[in-house]
Amino acid sequence: NAGVTQTPKFRVLKTGQSMTLLCAQDMNHEYMYWYRQDPGMGLRLIHYSVGEGTTAKGEVPDGYNVSRLKKQNFLLGLESAAPSQTSVYFCASTRDSNQPQHFGDGTRLSIL
Amino acid sequence: EDKVVQSPLSLVVHEGDTVTLNCSYEVTNFRSLLWYKQEKKAPTFLFMLTSSGIEKKSGRLSSILDKKELSSILNITATQTGDSAVYLCAVLMDSNYQLIWGAGTKLIIKP
Numbered sequence: 159n160a161g162v163t164q165t166p167k168f169r170v171l172k173t174g175q176s177m178t179l180l181c182a183q184d185m186n187h188e189y190m191y192w193y194r195q196d197p198g199m200g201l202r203l204i205h206y207s208v209g210e211g212t213t214a215k216g217e218v219p220d221g222y223n224v225s226r227l228k229k230q231n232f233l234l235g236l237e238s239a240a241p242s243q244t245s246v247y248f249c250a251s252t253r254d255s256n257q258p259q260h261f262g263d264g265t266r267l268s269i270l
Numbered sequence: 271e272d273k274v275v276q277s278p279l280s281l282v283v284h285e286g287d288t289v290t291l292n293c294s295y296e297v298t299n300f301r302s303l304l305w306y307k308q309e310k311k312a313p314t315f316l317f318m319l320t321s322s323g324i325e326k327k328s329g330r331l332s333s334i335l336d337k338k339e340l341s342s343i344l345n346i347t348a349t350q351t352g353d354s355a356v357y358l359c360a361v362l363m364d365s366n367y368q369l370i371w372g373a374g375t376k377l378i379i380k381p
Contacts, residue, residue, distance in 0.1 A: 162312075189367060200274075200358065200371035201313075208367060216368065248312070255367040258304060261312035 160184050164249050164262035166205040171239045171269050179265050181249030189252045190232040192224060193261060194245040201248065207232055239269045272297040276359050276372035284380050287349050290376045293359030294341040299362040303342050305333055306372070308356045354379045
């Protein structure tokens with residue numbers, strides 16, 4: 159049982175480049191989330207999804223887009239990377255909103 | 271503004287000591303409070319607390335919620351070096367599907 163899998167694990171981008179982070183879960187969870195974690199600031203919600211085909215903005219959505227075309231996958235896109243988007247990105251999923259979220263191992267992204 | 275504050279930010283103790291980590295919150299619609307442990311990678315779930323005064327326990331770890339004081343504590347007894355981690359507190363809002371996270375307490379256990 160793989161749980162929540164994030165790819166890639168590390169990536170270095172130049173300012174202005176674009177990329178997509180992939181999150182896949184094999185637990186048949188309805189809810190999926192993308193967070194960023196910065197030193198001293200805890201986890202901040204970027205976007206989330208309450209089911210296949212649905213997405214919604216979180217606390218810090220600017221500069222990011224998401225898609226949930228399949229229930230098991232949640233993609234996070236950076237359209238034009240900026241140094242301020244240097245962070246560790248975590249994906250999480252849960253069966254329903256009252257249950258604990260399960261996290262992937264994170265993607266460390268550096269924007270030069 | 272909804273917020274979750276954890277204290278202390280960091281803590282260094284010796285193996286065998288008992289530690290208490292604090293989490294306080296100010297949110298408009300409280301549903302539950304969660305504790306996670308984060309070592310090098312993914313945060314892993316420890317406890318979910320919804321009712322005030324009822325202790326949740328797992329081995330040497332325990333946690334309790336005080337809704338009157340808008341706070342929770344996480345206790346770890348007989349600490350071991352494997353307890354070294356960042357402990358995260360989060361509050362689940364009743365009005366949406368979102369968790370509000372504290373900045374975490376970094377706990378270091380010295381042998």
